[in-house]
Amino acid sequence: MSEKGCNNSSCDKSSCEGCPSKQGPASFQVDANEYSCIRRVIGVVSGKGGVGKSMVTASLANRLAAKGYKVGILDADITGPSIPKMYGVHGPAEATEDGKITPCYTENGIALMSINLLLPDETAPVIWRGPIIANVVKQFWTDVIWGDLDFLLVDMPPGTGDVPLTVFQSLPVNEIVMVTSPQDLVQLIVRKALSMAEQMNIPVKGIIENYSYFKCPDCGKEIQLFGKSHIDEEAAKLDLKVLGKMPVEPAFAEAADRGEFHRVENPYLDVDFE
Numbered sequence: 204m205s206e207k208g209c210n211n212s213s214c215d216k217s218s219c220e221g222c223p224s225k226q227g228p229a230s231f232q233v234d235a236n237e238y239s240c241i242r243r244v245i246g247v248v249s250g251k252g253g254v255g256k257s258m259v260t261a262s263l264a265n266r267l268a269a270k271g272y273k274v275g276i277l278d279a280d281i282t283g284p285s286i287p288k289m290y291g292v293h294g295p296a297e298a299t300e301d302g303k304i305t306p307c308y309t310e311n312g313i314a315l316m317s318i319n320l321l322l323p324d325e326t327a328p329v330i331w332r333g334p335i336i337a338n339v340v341k342q343f344w345t346d347v348i349w350g351d352l353d354f355l356l357v358d359m360p361p362g363t364g365d366v367p368l369t370v371f372q373s374l375p376v377n378e379i380v381m382v383t384s385p386q387d388l389v390q391l392i393v394r395k396a397l398s399m400a401e402q403m404n405i406p407v408k409g410i411i412e413n414y415s416y417f418k419c420p421d422c423g424k425e426i427q428l429f430g431k432s433h434i435d436e437e438a439a440k441l442d443l444k445v446l447g448k449m450p451v452e453p454a455f456a457e458a459a460d461r462g463e464f465h466r467v468e469n470p471y472l473d474v475d476f477e
Contacts, residue, residue: 231372233341236303239349241275245356245408245476246370246379248400250392252361255413256382257285258455260358262469263380267476268311269468272353275306277343278317279370280360281336282329287319291462294320304347311465316347333365340366341373354476363399371403378406380446380474384414385429397441409444410434411472417451425450447472 235241247260260276267274278286287293290309296316297305304321306314318339319325329336349355357374360366370376379400383393393410400407412434416425428451438445449471458467 232375233345233373236345236348238303239347239352241349241352241355243354243377243476244374245354246359246376246405247356247382248359248367248379248396249361249382250363250394250396252283254361254382254384255449256280256361257289257358258459259380259382259411259413259449259472260356261286261289261459261464262455262467262472263474264313264354264356265311265465265467266469266472266474267354268313273314273351274312275314275349275352275355276316277340277347277355277357278315278319279340279343279357279366281318281331281339281366283360284317284319285459286315286358287317287325288462289459289464290315291465292320293325294322296320299348302346306347306349309465313465314349314352316343337365337369340369344374363396367396367399368403371400371405376405378408380408381410381443383410383412383434385412385427385432385434393437394441397443407443408474408476409446410438410441411447411449411474412445413449414451415448446474 245263247256247263249256257280264274264276276286278284292307292309292315294307296307299305304316306316307320308314318329357370357376359370381393381397397407412432414429415432416427418425432448434445434448449469455467455469458464
């Protein structure tokens with residue numbers, strides 16, 4: 204796309220019949236709208252904030268889009284949305300006559316919906332109670348015209364509160380990716396988030412460690428800023444696959460600050476959803 208911003212979907216009602224996301228709700232799941240056909244839903248989860256979950260979400264989306272898949276990102280982190288800024292995408296998202304919402308699109312063609320694309324002032328804080336926030340996330344599934352997508356990545360808020368519970372119960376999540384950092388305290392919190400996923404019967408694809416090290420720009424030595432990583436041992440205990448060890452990479456942060464994350468190719472991830 205030549206311009207970052209909002210655009211109408213070309214998907215029509217007839218093209219979405221028979222799609223997996225249209226097979227009807229099971230348990231507490233809700234239906235996607237008649238104009239959305241989403242084949243796989245991947246949740247990106249963390250036990251606590253500040254571990255780079257949004258950067259992992261965007262990196263995975265870029266990777267899939269580069270392979271030719273049709274990809275979307277549902278930014279479920281309502282009180283701390285960062286995905287639109289990373290891609291330099293601004294609203295307002297447009298509404299249709301029947302009350303549906305069209306997503307915005309990144310430069311590399313990723314469909315995107317975030318609360319920042321609906322607010323009159325994208326810098327305004329979202330001071331809402333949990334149930335209201337959870338309902339907004341559910342509406343991002345039911346009311347956004349996602350069109351024909353191979354993958355929808357859900358960037359979830361940290362922890363095990365209302366919103367993750369709503370996503371797990373209301374959306375047909377196929378599997379989740381867990382994001383963590385090397386600190387021992389974070390590893391403890393990861394176990395809580397994994398336990399929640401297990402209780403909700405959501406398969407875990409694997410775990411990604413961020414901030415694993417910093418490579419000295421002069422000598423190339425890998426410096427472990429947060430101490431020695433124990434991700435391999437922890438993953439083995441939990442019977443999980445390590446999907447990547449991401450260093451502190453200033454170039455990624457700079458691209459996000461410039462709104463040019465669509466240019467980022469993250470070589471530190473080993474994730475295959477095919």
